Amino acid sequence: MVFDDSISLVEWLSSSSLKFIIGAFIVAVVGVVFSYLTATLQYGPSEAFYFVSRVIFQIIPDFVRTSFGRIFALAKLAVQETLRKKIIFVAFAIFAAMLLGGGWFLNANSEHPDQVYIGFVFFGTQLLMGLFGLLIATFSLPTDIKTRTIYTVVTKPVRSSEIVLGRVAGFGFVGTIMLFLIWFASYLFVERGLNHTHNIKDVTFTRIETKGESSVSGGRVSLTTEYEGKSGLASSHWHLIEVSNEGLITVQVPPEYGGHSHDVMVRSSKYEGPINDRGNTSIRASVEDGKLIVKDVETDEPAEFWIGPPTGILMARERIRASELTFLDRRGNEKERGVNVGNEWEHRSYIAGGSSSLARAVFTLDGFVASKFADPNFVQLDLNNMSVVRTHKGDIERGVSGSLVIRGVTDNYEYRTEPIVFEADEFAIKTIFIPRIQENCSRTDLNVAEGEFAEEVVGSYDLFDEIGETGDIQVIVRCNESGQFFGVAMNDLYFLTSEGSFAWNFAKAYFGIWLQMMFIVAVSVMFSTFLSGVVSMVAVLATIILGCFSELVVDLRKGVMEGGGPIESFYRIYTQMNQMTPLDEGVTKTVIKSTDGAFLDAVQYLTFLVPDFTKLDFSEPLVAGFNISMAPFLIATTIAAVFIFMTVVIGYFILKTREIAK
Amino acid sequence: MSEEKSSTTGADKMPQKTRRFGEDDANIVIETKNLSKVYRDFWGRQKVRALKALDLEVQKGEIFGLLGPNGSGKSTTMKLLLGLLFPSGGQALVLGKEASNVEKNERIGYLPEESYLYKFLNAEETLDFYGRLFDMPAKVRRDRVKELIEKVGLTWARRRQLKEYSKGMTRRIGLAQALINDPDLILLDEPTSGLDPIGVDEMKSMIMELKEQGKTVVMCSHLLTDVQNVCDRIAILHQGELKELGRVDSLLEVSDEIQFRASGLSADAEKEIQEVIERHNGKLLESGKPSTTLQDLFLEIVSESEARPGRRVTRKD
Numbered sequence: 001m002v003f004d005d006s007i008s009l010v011e012w013l014s015s016s017s018l019k020f021i022i023g024a025f026i027v028a029v030v031g032v033v034f035s036y037l038t039a040t041l042q043y044g045p046s047e048a049f050y051f052v053s054r055v056i057f058q059i060i061p062d063f064v065r066t067s068f069g070r071i072f073a074l075a076k077l078a079v080q081e082t083l084r085k086k087i088i089f090v091a092f093a094i095f096a097a098m099l100l101g102g103g104w105f106l107n108a109n110s111e112h113p114d115q116v117y118i119g120f121v122f123f124g125t126q127l128l129m130g131l132f133g134l135l136i137a138t139f140s141l142p143t144d145i146k147t148r149t150i151y152t153v154v155t156k157p158v159r160s161s162e163i164v165l166g167r168v169a170g171f172g173f174v175g176t177i178m179l180f181l182i183w184f185a186s187y188l189f190v191e192r193g194l195n196h197t198h199n200i201k202d203v204t205f206t207r208i209e210t211k212g213e214s215s216v217s218g219g220r221v222s223l224t225t226e227y228e229g230k231s232g233l234a235s236s237h238w239h240l241i242e243v244s245n246e247g248l249i250t251v252q253v254p255p256e257y258g259g260h261s262h263d264v265m266v267r268s269s270k271y272e273g274p275i276n277d278r279g280n281t282s283i284r285a286s287v288e289d290g291k292l293i294v295k296d297v298e299t300d301e302p303a304e305f306w307i308g309p310p311t312g313i314l315m316a317r318e319r320i321r322a323s324e325l326t327f328l329d330r331r332g333n334e335k336e337r338g339v340n341v342g343n344e345w346e347h348r349s350y351i352a353g354g355s356s357s358l359a360r361a362v363f364t365l366d367g368f369v370a371s372k373f374a375d376p377n378f379v380q381l382d383l384n385n386m387s388v389v390r391t392h393k394g395d396i397e398r399g400v401s402g403s404l405v406i407r408g409v410t411d412n413y414e415y416r417t418e419p420i421v422f423e424a425d426e427f428a429i430k431t432i433f434i435p436r437i438q439e440n441c442s443r444t445d446l447n448v449a450e451g452e453f454a455e456e457v458v459g460s461y462d463l464f465d466e467i468g469e470t471g472d473i474q475v476i477v478r479c480n481e482s483g484q485f486f487g488v489a490m491n492d493l494y495f496l497t498s499e500g501s502f503a504w505n506f507a508k509a510y511f512g513i514w515l516q517m518m519f520i521v522a523v524s525v526m527f528s529t530f531l532s533g534v535v536s537m538v539a540v541l542a543t544i545i546l547g548c549f550s551e552l553v554v555d556l557r558k559g560v561m562e563g564g565g566p567i568e569s570f571y572r573i574y575t576q577m578n579q580m581t582p583l584d585e586g587v588t589k590t591v592i593k594s595t596d597g598a599f600l601d602a603v604q605y606l607t608f609l610v611p612d613f614t615k616l617d618f619s620e621p622l623v624a625g626f627n628i629s630m631a632p633f634l635i636a637t638t639i640a641a642v643f644i645f646m647t648v649v650i651g652y653f654i655l656k657t658r659e660i661a662k
Numbered sequence: 663m664s665e666e667k668s669s670t671t672g673a674d675k676m677p678q679k680t681r682r683f684g685e686d687d688a689n690i691v692i693e694t695k696n697l698s699k700v701y702r703d704f705w706g707r708q709k710v711r712a713l714k715a716l717d718l719e720v721q722k723g724e725i726f727g728l729l730g731p732n733g734s735g736k737s738t739t740m741k742l743l744l745g746l747l748f749p750s751g752g753q754a755l756v757l758g759k760e761a762s763n764v765e766k767n768e769r770i771g772y773l774p775e776e777s778y779l780y781k782f783l784n785a786e787e788t789l790d791f792y793g794r795l796f797d798m799p800a801k802v803r804r805d806r807v808k809e810l811i812e813k814v815g816l817t818w819a820r821r822r823q824l825k826e827y828s829k830g831m832t833r834r835i836g837l838a839q840a841l842i843n844d845p846d847l848i849l850l851d852e853p854t855s856g857l858d859p860i861g862v863d864e865m866k867s868m869i870m871e872l873k874e875q876g877k878t879v880v881m882c883s884h885l886l887t888d889v890q891n892v893c894d895r896i897a898i899l900h901q902g903e904l905k906e907l908g909r910v911d912s913l914l915e916v917s918d919e920i921q922f923r924a925s926g927l928s929a930d931a932e933k934e935i936q937e938v939i940e941r942h943n944g945k946l947l948e949s950g951k952p953s954t955t956l957q958d959l960f961l962e963i964v965s966e967s968e969a970r971p972g973r974r975v976t977r978k979d
């Protein structure tokens with residue numbers, strides 16, 4: 001399941017609300033029929049009718065008389081219950097043990113220590129808060145009924161809605177305080193664990209003997225590198241520092257503690273910032289007697305230098321993503337999908353490489369405006385997780401060469417930039433910096449009289465003011481090597497606009513956990529209005545599982561996943577049939593397909609009644625270092641609010657129709 | 663036997679025969695008609711017929727006793743009146759409203775069989791909590807809590823969690839809880855159970871006090887002595903059926919017996935009186951110095967020790 005922030009709240013509402021209304025309507029009808037039937041068993045058919053209609057007619061008076069004072073009193077009681085029964089302290093002890101234990105194990109080197117760290121605390125918090133909500137909220141009401149303490153409450157002018165709401169609010173409050181503390185601790189844990197710097201002052205630099213080869217690490221360095229050195233050790237890793245022949249410094253990503261690098265920062269009276277090919281300064285580095293000297297080459301003033309905080313981790317990058325992805329096949333015909341290279345389960349499409357191939361992937365992006373970019377003069381484009389399929393080895397040391405063209409169409413002109421060549425690495429982020437002023441860009445006049453050739457002018461054009469004047473652009477990607485393929489999906493290409501605050505992003509992702517926790521509390525209280533503590537727990541778990549897989553069920557129904565439903569899967573396993581082999585036509589196939597269809601339909605209707613839990617989970621963008629944008633944030637909040645409201649309403653009904661003293 | 667007692671079946675006749683059920687009448691606080699309860703399991707199978715066609719009317723300002731042996735349906739009746747249970751048949755109106763209607767609870771106080779209170783709260787918090795459920799303003803609530811804690815004699819233990827309370831103390835705080843909203847109708851399920859003799863006495867005088875304030879009290883008990891002194895009218899239930907309904911004084915009055923009590927008589931005089939009774943074909947059932955009951959004795963000792971609290975200390979010296 002891919003985190004998707006491409007739909008806005010309004011789009012989501014318009015596509016989901018109908019399903020939800022149908023679902024809610026089904027619940028209401030089923031609820032009334034069910035309560036009539038159970039009441040019939042108890043009181044006979046005519047009394048039952050009277051009973052059900054009386055309940056329905058009391059909804060409005062109950063609603064009008066709902067009192068915040070009472071809800072507050074009941075919420076306070078729930079808080080006192082949790083605190084005095086000391087459940088909360090147990091939860092904290094578990095979390096502390098988890099962090100300590102985690103800190104011990106997570107020190108191991110990994111390719112992406114940041115992702116491991118953040119993923120660990122995030123998942124741990126999610127689990128802990130979920131369990132906490134589940135435990136405190138499922139057992140409270142059943143205990144209250146069993147010990148009959150509820151008799152003294154319901155014989156006061158208390159509405160059942162207040163009992164349900166009070167509990168949700170009270171447990172929610174305790175959970176909120178707890179999550180707040182855990183969030184704070186987690187942030188410190190991640191920040192302390194990952195934020196580090198290295199010593200550069202005492203590093204001994206040596207001259208590169210063979211161009212492009214490092215004698216310190218044994219790996220490769222840039223061809224322009226003259227000196228290399230090994231940074232000081234920190235967090236059990238070091239970096240190779242390269243000094244180029246132009247006096248610029250780069251810090252390599254270490255292989256064993258990957259995912260990050262550093263900028264070497266400099267400060268003089270005129271400039272403070274990184275000293276690399278994007279730093280706009282006259283400060284340059286050189287090496288004398290193995291030691292680094294940094295000074296302003298114009299004024300000869302020496303500059304301070306140090307290694308900055310890690311880059312490439314603890315990020316919250318903002319992006320502009322494609323809103324559409326189409327393909328051109330080898331002959332240049334438009335297609336919705338590219339080539340299929342054999343893996344049915346993959347959502348990527350492939351474009352064939354080679355100079356004769358006209359296959360292209362066309363990404364359409366809107367909202368491409370200069371004001372969104374932190375530095376519009378150098379626009380950063382990322383190719384993330386693009387896959388590369390080689391039919392022959394080629395130069396295995398190097399990535400597969402590709403190129404991209406930015407195309408913009410305005411009222412009068414069509415622009416096409418000069419192809420920008422890149423090397424694609426399999427499943428890694430490929431970052432390309434694109435200058436704002438595009439030289440050798442072609443401009444075609446669109447307002448030509450019929451029968452005349454359109455005039456094409458090659459020149460320098462502005463990426464935002466001219467090429468992307470309308471705010472819409474296309475990025476057209478091709479693979480340059482014949483026999484090789486690029487696999488792309490909509491989310492693989494994006495422009496990085498600005499760097500948001502990681503701390504803020506972390507808080508936003510934790511807000512998602514808060515929504516999940518509140519939902520679990522509400523559902524737990526709802527189930528516990530009519531089930532015993534243990535049974536409600538099982539019911540809540542089932543709800544969560546259904547919520548996590550609702551997307552999968554919908555996909556299955558759509559036939560996106562070819563494996564089929566449960567019966568077909570069982571049949572395939574039983575007959576040891578491959579997933580790809582089509583079933584033989586005939587009665588068996590019809591029976592299997594239709595039973596599966598009916599089953600999935602039923603489950604699908606259920607999933608409309610359960611929130612899509614994955615939509616409340618922001619771990620994916622948080623861990624990958626992307627800013628959690630407004631739309632998914634609002635959608636998650638709406639989902640949680642609507643479903644919490646619904647559970648409270650259902651809980652109200654059940655509690656009201658229930659004979660408390662039985 | 664009194665006149666009322668001669669009509670003993672469940673369908674007891676009330677004074678105003680022309681009144682229809684549910685008709686507006688400010689003097690009628692509780693009214694049930696054919697009220698019955700069958701406990702069933704989830705599948706609707708009958709388990710117990712706990713109450714059979716009960717017809718009752720409780721008047722404003724009276725103390726009404728529900729009597730009966732264990733399992734006779736007293737608590738079931740109370741729960742039906744409170745809406746904790748739904749009737750299997752018949753109807754119950756409380757303060758002019760349907761028993762299942764929460765709004766009636768504004769003017770009701772209820773003390774359950776056992777005090778079902780939150781053990782993790784202390785006395786003040788408990789009363790404050792129930793006060794909030796009536797949306798009482800903070801100031802009123804605070805005063806009321808203080809007043810009630812004093813009234814039930816728990817000032818010394820008001821900050822202790824209820825899990826440390828003894829049974830009688832819990833009962834007291836339970837009563838305070840039932841009175842938090844200054845109710846017009848108070849339902850007490852076995853109010854004296856678990857109380858010491860002083861407590862029983864205090865409870866009784868508190869009930870009388872409520873009556874003086876014009877409140878209506880419905881209490882149930884299987885202890886006749888509890889009921890005897892305080893109730894105006896009683897109903898006796900047995901196996902879910904109403905067996906007896908009427909005024910206590912007339913129910914307990916033994917019409918063919920007369921009791922004499924006198925003091926300052928000599929043995930001769932006593933003999934003479936005995937002869938007089940025999941001459942009139944009467945039979946002396948009992949004579950001699952009337953003994954005080956154990957309860958009276960206990961009360962005497964305690965009140966004496968309360969009058970002179972320092973006594974044990976002086977004796978030790």
Ligand SMILES: Nc1ncnc2c1ncn2[C@@H]1O[C@H](COP(=O)(O)OP(=O)(O)OP(=O)(O)O)[C@@H](O)[C@H]1O
Pocket residue numbers: 661662701709710711712730731732733734735736737738739775884
């Ligand atoms: N929840 C219940 N489920 C099934 N039967 C019940 C339930 N509660 C009470 N009963 C039955 O209903 C009958 C009346 O019970 P109830 O509690 O009203 O008696 P009671 O008069 O209050 O007795 P006690 O003096 O012991 O308090 C009994 O036979 C009892 O077993």
Ligand SMILES: [Mg+2]
Pocket residue numbers: 736737738775851
């Ligand atoms: Mg009882």
